[in-house]
Amino acid sequence: MTPATLSPIAGRLGNGRPGRLKVFLGAAPGVGKTYRMLDEGRRRAERGTDVVVAFVECHKRPHTEEMLSGLEVLPRAVRDYRGTSFTEMDTDAVLERAPQLALVDELPHSNVPGGRHAKRWEDIDDLLAAGIDVITTVNIQHLESLNDVVEKITGVPQRETVPDEVVRRAHQIELVDMPAEALRRRMAHGNVYAPEKVDAALSNYFRVGNLSALRELALLWVAGRVDEALQKYRSEHGIGRVWETRERVVVALTGGPEGETLIRRAARIADRSAGGNVLAVHIARSDGLADASPAALARQRALVESLGGTFHSVVGDHVPTALLDFARAESATQLVMGTSRRGRLAHFLTGRGVGETTVEQSGDIDVHMVTHERARRGRLLATPSSSLPRVRRVAGPLTGLVIPILLTVLLSHTRDSLNLTTDALLFLLAVVGVACIGGVASALLASITASLLLNWFFIPPIHRFTIGETNNVLALAVFAVVAVTVATVVDQSLRLSRRAANATAEAETLSSVAGSILRGDHTVEVLLRRTREAFGMDSAELVRRTGPDGGTGDTDADTVAAPVGPDDVLVLRGRRLAASERRVFVAFAGHVAAALERARLAEAAAEVEPVKAADRMRTALLAAVSHDLRTPIASGWAAVSSLRSRDVAFSDEDRDELLATAEESLARLNRLVDNLLDMSRLQAGALTLHLLPTALAEVLPPALDSLPETAVPVVTQGVADAADILADPPLLERVIANLVTNAVRHTPPGKKVLVSASALGERVELRVIDQGPGLRAEDRDRVFEAFQRMGDTDNATGLGLGLALSRGLTEAMGGTLTPEDTPGGGLTMVVSLPAATPAAFEEEALA
Template sequence: MGRGKLRIYLGAAPGVGKTYAMLSEGHRRVERGADLVVGFVEHHGRRRTQVMMHGLEEVPRRELEYRGSVFTEMDVDAVLARRPAIALVDELAHTNVPGSRHEKRWQDVEELLRAGIDVVSTVNIQHLESLGDVVESITGVRQRETLPDEVVRRADQIELVDMSPQALRRRMAHGNIYAPDKVDAALSNYFRPGNLTALRELALLWTADRVDEYLQQYRDEHSIRSTWQARERIVVGLTGGPEGRTLIRRAARMAAKGSGSEILAVYIARSDGLTSASPKELAVQRTLVEDLGGTFHHVIGEDIPGALLEFARGVNATQIVLGSSRRKTWQYIFGPGVGTMVARESGPDLDVHIVTHDEVAKGRGLPVARGARLGRSRLIAGWVVGVAGPALLTLLLTGTGASLASEAGPGFANEVLLFLFLNVLAALLGGMVPALASAAVGSLLLNYYFTPPTHALTIADPENIVAIA
């Protein structure tokens, strides 16, 4: 027998009608001829819930004594022995009385599912483990009974039981949720309109994310690459330049215009790392986008426009935000910019927004000092090797008489290789600028001290011109 299926009724707060909805589902299935039992349902003295239990077979509960009192819990063995097709099990996050088979009720449910029994259950959004701190900050109450989010995410079906805060407070005032002596305290504390509104939003957003996962899974299974504009997703293309902060803020303003919009900032780097930006600047932008409620993504791709579009379609984005090109006018002779290519290839389902900024037309290079990536110590070492190294090498070769350059033989080739070694070392340590300085200094010293005629900036043999160049 295969694994049973789990259906969960999710609510924002106690009293929205989760248990009532679960029992209604039970009656519908019984009417269709399903073999269904009530494994455990807690009616909390609510008359309408008690009435809904009539006509449903209930498995006797197990009694447990704890600290001088007798408690009842679901009898897992009795349900397994009965082997129904479907079991109704209320309050999935409930903590069992010590002495039970499992610590948590969701673990009891897991055992039923493994036995091939379908389970219909209930849970409130405040019991999800990942939302514990958020719920406490909203309500001032720390939930002691929680369950891992993954337990709910694995459910085959999740149905949101929604009710407006005003309607829920009316139910509370009419005594349909708590006993009359507890109503005033509940309405003044946990069931304040602001609390209920925030919890409702949490439940709606969590359910929307779950629906989005189902949608993404469906798109992947059916290889759907076109954008389905079920939800606004704004992708921000970052280059690592400071204009990225402007783009992120612009995207956040766009997202604020539509409820439930999502921001995804993406930086695409080439696999060789030659176009990598400053990690410090990217870290600042990552923090900014996360503070604004978005996510940051780092993608490797040789074709920047193609990789950006592939990412956008992969996350089912609806809009792309890019910065105006930093290219100078003459640099367009090398081809169109990233923004032009993305807008050309985006198709009708992706809107591309080109945002102006302070770095427009200031050159393609990132306005970030290379030393910010390499570090001060490496930059200094690069300059020392690049400038002082050729001078010291010249002093060493001329002082020891090791030069054979006057013969224009293999000695000159060796000296060229020694200077070239310093050039490469300067590039590895300090980057391009120290390497260029090393090349200039080394070429002058080779010309003056080692190329016939020596001690002059003239070159007798044309072949030496090529070697020095």
């Protein structure tokens, strides 16, 4: 429905505004979301609000059904899909009725095809656009951002999800909370699920640990939403003062060795209050010429994240201002900084430092100045002896002497045509040129030489180091000051230019490495190769630490090493690295250390995965067996106990019925045990096969006879004319029985199951075709996993071994079992086995 068609409806409501959405959010099914929704609807109706129940699902819970009394319930829309009728919310009827408030249950629900939208939350958007207020319900496990987390916790994938933004934009979100034990008591009393489903639910999804974890997720998500609303309110009302609703501790990092001490101190401060956050921030200069160690920052970032905090990098030239702006933007309540590393002399000469300025400007943010072992001991910065090449370091002093002398000889021949001012400017130009070649030291030498030559040859009295006029004294002094000043500025600009070029090169190199990691090229071997290529070395390798000093130092002039962990060292061989290159090398070592740690964690996870798989299998087995073995045992036990009772005189008809019940229970129990034993034999590789020429017409009837009575007819086609196959008859019978049982279970009444056979080359295909709901493409592999019940989580329809066992038995006989879509809806299981030809016999004999 377009906005144009919605506008008349909104006009009928008379409010001219979009509807408001309220969401009741719960941690798990059964906490009372629907009950609370109906209760609020009743209270609003009593206050005169026009309320309708657009859709509600009571799940046969009597207390919830009682809440519908007195509320107008709109009829549902009936839609047919794949031969089955389903009911959905009639969105058009709600829009036509145009109430003030609509109660709509199960926000993440996927609609049956044929309606307005694929999801119910999209229908609710239409109601809101029409000006109708909506109250709805959702569980935390259905939020899209938490879907994978919930699956890890519970082991149950959630197919019905809703984007977080849909819930976040609600006008009001109310958490329906209930302790885990209270919810389990509700279930035990039969207030949530039917009695036959309670045991399985309590032992699987509704375990105390699962419910506690889901409850914490719900509380944290709602707390984050409340925090967002608070930040929005402060921003809209221009409130800059810090509201101490939650402790947020910002720790300022410089990349120095004291960083880890500060981080741990900040973490301890945050731990003193529940829900405290740690935010580490590094202020980088906007010119990119900061002296922080990339490797140290990488280590400190890893430490912050391991303690549950976050790392941030902010660009700013004035550190106190940038730091406090960040802290106020994050509503920080406390700020942790290290005491200055500047020495006493530097502190005396430069005055107040970053710490003192920050404390003075902090306002209502508490600042903690933490002492550390580097306090007042000076800064640990990379200070290379010279950034100039050797040729320029030699040429600079020579030109500082030679160029003034050559200029003097040249100007001596032009004495009559040039005056003293021109001579001084030309000498000044020469000094600047020397500064460009050899730096400020060479420029200073050139300035002294030029001053002496200018005084001796060009300032009266000539050829004497005296000056006859006061004006010439001032000119010479100005020349010397200008020469030194200009040379210093030129030298500094050249140094900054070189540092900027080096910083750019470092950033590009590190960006390249980071890009390779983001693209997935994060193996240790790849990083070692990139390191060797980046520095033009002969080799790059990881070696174990040796020697009393740990083996972290250089072993010769052409070798450089850096630690990458407690036991390993990254070693480059080929040439000596410059001091500026060592900084980048240390950053590379940090990346290699991270990759090495990831590789070790992946290896450990791979070792644990079989144990986890076995544990999941054992948990699933216990959960399934607890119900499916107990049910036939209980039924058979009750029948036999009744027959043995001498207190009741049973008629012959009753006795036959009890005996039939006992026989059916024992037969079901026997099938379950056989499935378990065969599955264990398959997994252990101990299943014995006897492959013989087998006619499907002989195997199919006993397989069908073993099935329990059902209202769904099973029809055969082409079985009598099919060629013989090479198979183990008893095992093939088990496969057919399991597949037909599964097909019958998912076929609705009034439909049939078709079993057909046909030849395909040197193979025979047996197809078991149902007309049920079918199977999604992403579930076609999972359906063959042990203990999987697609679309069934109540443990009431078997152990979930049928399809897994069928595929295992089929593959053991040299065949395949694959699912296909049934034309018109449903699922077709295709069993392909080799025909009993002489070639097949020879192949089996060779095997």
